[in-house]
Amino acid sequence: MAYSPEVKAALAEEVNSIKTQGLFKEERAICAPQDSEIEVQYPIGSEQKKVINMCANNYLGLSSHPDVVAAAHSGLDHRGYGMSSVRFICGTQDIHKQLEDKLTEFLGTEDTILFPSCFDANAGVFEAVLTDQDVMIADRLIHASIVDGIRLAKAQQDTFKHSDMKHLEEKLILHQNKRIRLIITDGAFSMDGDLAKLDKIVELAEKYNAMVFIDEAHTSGYIGKTGRGTAEHFGVLGKIDIISTTLGKALGGASGGCISGRKEIVELCRQRGRPYLFSNAVAPSIVEGSMKVLDLISKTTERRDKLEENTIFWRQALTDAGLIIKPGETAIVPVMLFNAKLSQDFSKDLFAEGIYAVGFFFPVVPKGQARIRTQLSAAHDRHHLEKALDAFVKVGKKYEILGKTKQEIIDRYGL
Amino acid sequence: MAEQIKDVILEYVRNEYLEDGDDREVNFDTAIISGGIVDSFSMVSLKVFLETKYNIQIPDAKATPEAFDSVNNIVALLKEFGIE
Numbered sequence: 439m440a441y442s443p444e445v446k447a448a449l450a451e452e453v454n455s456i457k458t459q460g461l462f463k464e465e466r467a468i469c470a471p472q473d474s475e476i477e478v479q480y481p482i483g484s485e486q487k488k489v490i491n492m493c494a495n496n497y498l499g500l501s502s503h504p505d506v507v508a509a510a511h512s513g514l515d516h517r518g519y520g521m522s523s524v525r526f527i528c529g530t531q532d533i534h535k536q537l538e539d540k541l542t543e544f545l546g547t548e549d550t551i552l553f554p555s556c557f558d559a560n561a562g563v564f565e566a567v568l569t570d571q572d573v574m575i576a577d578r579l580i581h582a583s584i585v586d587g588i589r590l591a592k593a594q595q596d597t598f599k600h601s602d603m604k605h606l607e608e609k610l611i612l613h614q615n616k617r618i619r620l621i622i623t624d625g626a627f628s629m630d631g632d633l634a635k636l637d638k639i640v641e642l643a644e645k646y647n648a649m650v651f652i653d654e655a656h657t658s659g660y661i662g663k664t665g666r667g668t669a670e671h672f673g674v675l676g677k678i679d680i681i682s683t684t685l686g687k688a689l690g691g692a693s694g695g696c697i698s699g700r701k702e703i704v705e706l707c708r709q710r711g712r713p714y715l716f717s718n719a720v721a722p723s724i725v726e727g728s729m730k731v732l733d734l735i736s737k738t739t740e741r742r743d744k745l746e747e748n749t750i751f752w753r754q755a756l757t758d759a760g761l762i763i764k765p766g767e768t769a770i771v772p773v774m775l776f777n778a779k780l781s782q783d784f785s786k787d788l789f790a791e792g793i794y795a796v797g798f799f800f801p802v803v804p805k806g807q808a809r810i811r812t813q814l815s816a817a818h819d820r821h822h823l824e825k826a827l828d829a830f831v832k833v834g835k836k837y838e839i840l841g842k843t844k845q846e847i848i849d850r851y852g853l
Numbered sequence: 854m855a856e857q858i859k860d861v862i863l864e865y866v867r868n869e870y871l872e873d874g875d876d877r878e879v880n881f882d883t884a885i886i887s888g889g890i891v892d893s894f895s896m897v898s899l900k901v902f903l904e905t906k907y908n909i910q911i912p913d914a915k916a917t918p919e920a921f922d923s924v925n926n927i928v929a930l931l932k933e934f935g936i937e
Contacts, residue, residue: 578895585894595897599872612905805889 499817
């Protein structure tokens with residue numbers, strides 16, 4: 439038998455080693471639809487506890503919106519449960535093409551192709567488009583899915599220091615002999631919550647004849663005056679060659695992602711994108727739900743405006759309370775604790791106070807930069823944020839970190 | 854020559870991977886990857902640099918985090934390509 443006692447013991451040892459390094463990820467069970475207040479079992483099987491959710495990507499609060507749920511039901515009723523096929527065999531319905539057209543219009547691009555997830559979109563796009571005569575020059579803090587996509591491509595890989603335009607320029611100069619130079623960046627960086635300097639990136643791309651890829655997963659729907667993302671925020675809509683984004687965060691939160699951009703690039707993804715070619719079409723209920731989301735946010739900016747107000751309030755309130763946050767404009771607000779154990783203890787104490795926010799530490803973030811990542815939603819009302827603030831202050835007092843500098847926290851708790 | 858190569862690589866690592874204001878000490882023995890200064894993805898820049906500077910092709914099988922984990926390890930790797 440291949441799964442011998444020796445293999446079993448070796449794998450169990452690996453699991454144990456993850457635990458002893460403090461890297462074991464434990465799931466909590468949410469016993470309610472996704473929202474600003476949820477019922478959670480933690481650990482799973484324990485009594486349910488009502489908590490304020492400060493860690494969902496539900497930026498616009500549309501994950502359980504009745505109109506979106508109704509549209510998903512309609513998709514189920516009219517186009518069925520699943521396609522039992524990849525897109526190019528018999529998995530493409532009229533509604534898939536309609537959603538792709540709506541995304542093209544929303545993102546201000548030439549064409550769009552749906553993928554089962556944004557992870558899949560990022561994993562498939564570079565291999566489909568680039569050759570060994572090309573180079574990918576990526577910001578060092580890009581999402582893991584893009585790293586995987588880059589590793590699958592034949593083009594040369596290079597990186598630049600996070601948001602360091604001088605360093606990017608040096609790399610563009612270094613690679614002038616390549617056929618295609620593709621600059622790769624996230625729109626909002628998911629662990630730090632800062633935005634890419636996209637206007638400067640586009641400027642450099644024009645100067646050094648490069649193309650631009652941006653992952654708008656954490657920005658689509660709420661960054662920019664009408665929520666079109668980082669490109670809208672920096673006034674460079676239409677100048678980005680490849681945009682990837684997700685339907686799994688602000689845009690409804692179910693699943694599915696896309697590549698949107700230049701027509702030929704999208705066509706190459708349709709012909710060669712392996713995650714597109716070899717996995718099932720997005721389910722009809724999700725397609726119709728997503729179209730409803732795009733309709734809702736195209737009619738009014740009410741939700742992204744409320745999220746912006748919440749974000750400004752929360753960033754200011756945490757700062758006034760004496761906590762250290764990463765500066766930025768997005769709804770991702772990391773509260774810096776630096777020490778890994780402190781981030782875990784702080785998160786547990788917050789949960790006891792009815793606040794659900796997760797601590798992150800190495801290797802998810804660099805060593806010595808452990809944090810609690812908080813995320814705002816348009817579903818949060820002011821009273822949610824005030825209660826969350828009270829909890830942060832209470833727990834912050836317990837650990838005596840309020841008003842302390844980074845060095846003082848490190849001196850006390852270590853890195 | 855070996856001393857010179859060491860110095861060139863050390864200077865590159867410091868310029869390429871330390872942010873402004875990052876005063877962490879990096880010397881010939883410092884574990885730059887397992888020590889958390891360079892992650893395995895950012896390591897690709899080092900490979901590009903070595904290949905361009907010394908006009909060699911380092912196969913992926915040889916470009917491991919262990920081989921790139923310190924300036925001394927990199928110098929040992931370069932020796933395999935006749936660079937010393």
